Amino acid sequence: MRTLKLTVAYDGSAYHGFQKQPGLVTVQGVLEEVLCKLCGEEIATAGSGRTDANVHALEQTVTLKTNGRIPVKNIVRAAASLLPNDIVVISAEEMSEGFHARFSAKGKRYQYRLVVNEHDSPFLVKYAWQIREAIDIKAMNKAAEYLLGSHDFSAFRSSGSIDGDPVKTIYSAKWTCKGEEFIFTIEGDGFLYHMVRNIVWSLVQVGLGKRTPENFLTELHSHRTEFLNEPAPAQGLYLAKVFY
Amino acid sequence: MRTLKLTVAYDGSAYHGFQKQPGLVTVQGVLEEVLCKLCGEEIATAGSGRTDANVHALEQTVTLKTNGRIPVKNIVRAAASLLPNDIVVISAEEMSEGFHARFSAKGKRYQYRLVVNEHDSPFLVKYAWQIREAIDIKAMNKAAEYLLGSHDFSAFRSSGSIDGDPVKTIYSAKWTCKGEEFIFTIEGDGFLYHMVRNIVWSLVQVGLGKRTPENFLTELHSHRTEFLNEPAPAQGLYLAKVFY
Numbered sequence: 496m497r498t499l500k501l502t503v504a505y506d507g508s509a510y511h512g513f514q515k516q517p518g519l520v521t522v523q524g525v526l527e528e529v530l531c532k533l534c535g536e537e538i539a540t541a542g543s544g545r546t547d548a549n550v551h552a553l554e555q556t557v558t559l560k561t562n563g564r565i566p567v568k569n570i571v572r573a574a575a576s577l578l579p580n581d582i583v584v585i586s587a588e589e590m591s592e593g594f595h596a597r598f599s600a601k602g603k604r605y606q607y608r609l610v611v612n613e614h615d616s617p618f619l620v621k622y623a624w625q626i627r628e629a630i631d632i633k634a635m636n637k638a639a640e641y642l643l644g645s646h647d648f649s650a651f652r653s654s655g656s657i658d659g660d661p662v663k664t665i666y667s668a669k670w671t672c673k674g675e676e677f678i679f680t681i682e683g684d685g686f687l688y689h690m691v692r693n694i695v696w697s698l699v700q701v702g703l704g705k706r707t708p709e710n711f712l713t714e715l716h717s718h719r720t721e722f723l724n725e726p727a728p729a730q731g732l733y734l735a736k737v738f739y
Numbered sequence: 740m741r742t743l744k745l746t747v748a749y750d751g752s753a754y755h756g757f758q759k760q761p762g763l764v765t766v767q768g769v770l771e772e773v774l775c776k777l778c779g780e781e782i783a784t785a786g787s788g789r790t791d792a793n794v795h796a797l798e799q800t801v802t803l804k805t806n807g808r809i810p811v812k813n814i815v816r817a818a819a820s821l822l823p824n825d826i827v828v829i830s831a832e833e834m835s836e837g838f839h840a841r842f843s844a845k846g847k848r849y850q851y852r853l854v855v856n857e858h859d860s861p862f863l864v865k866y867a868w869q870i871r872e873a874i875d876i877k878a879m880n881k882a883a884e885y886l887l888g889s890h891d892f893s894a895f896r897s898s899g900s901i902d903g904d905p906v907k908t909i910y911s912a913k914w915t916c917k918g919e920e921f922i923f924t925i926e927g928d929g930f931l932y933h934m935v936r937n938i939v940w941s942l943v944q945v946g947l948g949k950r951t952p953e954n955f956l957t958e959l960h961s962h963r964t965e966f967l968n969e970p971a972p973a974q975g976l977y978l979a980k981v982f983y
Contacts, residue, residue: 506861551862571858581861614815617750617825618795622862 498590499567501526501540501557501574506581508621508730513546513555522546522582526557529577533570534563543596543603543737544686549621549729553606554585556737558596594739602666602738605691607679608731609699623676624695624731630702632677635670638701638711642668642681642694649718651697653689653726661687661718670698680735692726699727742834743811745770745784745801745818750825752865752974757790757799766790766826770801773821777814778807787840787847787981788930793865793973797850798829800981802840840981846910848980849935851923851971853943867920868939868975874946876921879914882945882955886912886925886938893962895941897933897970905931905962914942924979936970943971 503526511519515527523540530538543556565573570587578584593599608623610616615625645664652661665683672678679695697714700706747770755763759771767784774782787800809817814831822828837843852867854860859869889908896905909927916922923939941958944950 504858504861506864575859580859580864583858583861585858614748614827614829615819615824617748617827618866620750620824 496560496562496592498592498594499559499561499570500588500590500594500596501559501570502585502587503552503555503557504583504585505552505555506621507546507549507551509579509581510548512548512550513542513544513552522552522555523557525579525582529574530559530561532577533565533573534559534561536561536563541596543600544734546732546734547689547729550732550734551622551730552734554736555734556596556600556739558590558594596737599739600737602682602684603686603734604680604682604736604738605686606733606735607681607691607695607727608733609677609679609695609727610675611677612675621730624699624728626699628703630677630699631704632670632672632702634704634708635679635698635702638698638708639668639670639679639681641708641712641715646715647718648687648690648715650714650716650720651690651693652687652720653693654720663687663690668694682738689726692729692732693720695727695731696725740804740806740836742836742838743803743805743814744832744834744838744840745803745814746829746831747796747799747801748827748829749796749799750865751790751793751795753823753825754792756792756794757786757788757796766796766799767801769823769826773818774803774805776821777809777817778803778805780805780807785840787844788978790976790978791933791973794976794978795866795974796978798980799978800840800844800983802834802838838983843983844981846926846928846982847930847978848924848926848982849930850977850979851925851935851939852975852977853921853923853939853971855919855921865974868943868972870943872947874921874943875948876914876916876946878948878952879923879942879946882942882952883912883914883923883925885952885956885959890959891962892931892934892959894958894960894964895934895937896931896964897937898964907931907934912938926982933970936973936976937964939971939975940969 513522515523540557540559574584610623642665649661663685668681757766759767784801784803818828854867886909891905893905907929912925
């Protein structure tokens, strides 16, 4: 049986998240329908992880096993002809047996897009968090540095989540600015449920001057979720890359 | 009676173009419904011109006359609370009597967004023309220079259109490149129906090496539409500014 790895980009606006759910239109559900046609058999895929409704992916990874004979070089074009245009298979590769999108992953990169503008742009409604207030990127980056290394990230886990080990290692976490656009890029070996969005929300409070970088550090060390009011809006979040 | 000038941005993806049409959802139709509520009376607006389905506006201008007393400084926020988030009133101004979005206009700027990438991006489907082939921006800009000045633009008018004078004056017309993205910016005192999209399509043929800049000049001088096969896709076009 063959093991295939697909790299997939999607605009999450029209979907109830990545993961297949009965009765709901999801990215994985739509993808599997198309893969069934391409492979000529029932296909069950594995993603590197879930993404919530309205969250996007620049490079999500999906693996599948199949007896189908479609050459790997034909998959990208064949998928393009059958998929809706908000889901794109960027590449397809043959992998050795046992390779798994989630269990083989060594880390991930997320990006979060924040735009400071005078009025909401109609072109960014589904693609960024738009705010009116000026933000202090130096203060946000000072706070973001506290994320580096291994920590118990329970403070940034949404309540009710039942992920395993709350200790994760963050390799990099930084805001960059281009004009009115602020991009937060974070890489780590794993992320808890809502962790990136909770971190972004809290960093933006620092950027707005409502909290200090030291407040952020206290929050991180608290291992409690009570500091947070809400995760940053879903539409600003992009799963940017999965590392193997 | 007051004369108001609104500057409006919109994502044209969900609309049957700008202009009000019975039974169809259009930008002007949605805007007038909201303005009726704000002004407390029936409102008929005038736009600086039509935009087709899927064409966007960074700054469309709309004028209206009203006896309503809503202060001009409240209009932006009040409109934001009632409009769908793909239409945004950027500013509102009180104008002297006789000012008209279309008849007072001295010129317009359009932008066209072309992206050369390996695969269609799901994030650009509604916002750019995406192509696979490398293009020669120098050749396109050499051809674009022939547009400058006053010409009979009949060759770039879509057949069946009944605009008036085909002679228009173009002040600037240039492609710029940022990474994989090519933006064509054109300013002129007026534009015929489909003129920008027809010009873009023809310039891209030059960029692809299928025609020479001299072929483009011959086409311009021909005053006939037979050279063209199709206008460039609507979703790449943005009405960027109207000059008064």
